[in-house]
């Protein structure tokens with residue numbers, strides 16, 4: 001695994017609690033609030049870099065102050081304008097190009113280094129929020145995406161999004177799909193609710209172990225706890241191991257290991273990484289218990305600003321759209337890519353939360369109702385590629401809502417099932 005700064009030891013863990021949900025978030029743009037966020041951010045970043053956050057209470061107080069004073073960068077009037085033809089953001093149709101401009105004077109801002117590179121070059125370490133505690137696969141993914149980063153544990157996905165929006169973190173690295181367990185729907189919904197941009201992806205081979213306190217045997221176990229994805233990825237293997245015991249879902253794999261250690265549970269095992277075993281003093285009862293050796297989780301990297309799309313290496317673009325006209329539109333949208341020879345790598349649908357059901361036909365005669373969806377599509381082309389721009393211009397004609405979630409380099413790192421991952 002790549003070396004990442006936090007969580008070198010349990011004592012560091014103790015002094016660096018996970019972020020939790022802030023009490024109050026202000027969504028109204030306000031210049032003085034933006035000043036506050038920057039000064040608090042600087043103070044917090046000093047604390048983080050030096051590992052100086054005194055205790056959980058201090059940190060949570062800082063988070064609460066931060067949450068009640070700050071606004072996201074998105075709400076300060078920054079938007080993207082220019083000549084491009086495409087997109088609508090949160091239902092409002094807008095032109096898309098990737099040069100930030102100020103709404104009030106329409107002057108183009110110079111590109112910053114963050115626009116050009118996924119990692120900052122200003123000397124300080126990149127702070128990367130992830131969901132879980134040290135030893136979680138998401139922490140490993142953060143390390144793979146940003147080697148030498150400071151990884152910030154968050155107790156929920158939502159908190160990781162907010163950490164980036166509120167400048168506590170520079171990036172978030174969050175799982176979106178697993179080759180065995182499927183999509184992590186919560187993160188698809190959160191991508192839509194927040195205005196962060198996908199700036200990269202990383203695929204992590206996930207190698208699960210069954211962990212228990214030293215001296216505990218399989219026969220002593222009454223339950224197995226882990227993240228729901230990990231439980232589903234190991235379902236048949238647990239049965240094959242004769243572990244027909246209760247299976248309980250917890251927030252993350254490493255958190256399950258930590259829970260067993262802190263509560264001295266001799267009848268419970270966790271599904272987690274070998275690194276979690278080391279961190280929390282557990283023994284490995286069984287190694288490689290995922291149902292398929294090719295168990296890979298795909299994570300996306302999120303930032304406040306998009307990166308500039310390029311064509312000199314393979315790029316992927318993620319979009320989300322909705323439409324009013326029934327399923328024939330989906331066919332037309334897919335055709336816009338097929339006609340231009342653009343491969344789709346993923347399609348996902350989620351309920352359209354504000355209007356999940358639509359009456360079809362004549363309401364007086366007991367009309368049929370159909371479900372309404374948001375569709376998420378990943379396709380293999382950069383937004384700098386004219387084929388992608390033309391396809392999206394066409395998609396926009398068929399859809400009532402279209403947003404580009406990000407255009408970013410594809411993770412091309414080779415991996416094989418024999419890669420042990422974590």
Ligand SMILES: O=C(O)C(=O)C[C@]1(C(=O)O)C=C[C@@H](O)C=C1
Nearest residue numbers: 136137138175227229252253297
């Ligand atoms: O619990 C963890 O360790 C995580 O990082 C979360 C998570 C997930 O959400 O899918 C990530 C990778 C594995 O697929 C299992 C769990």
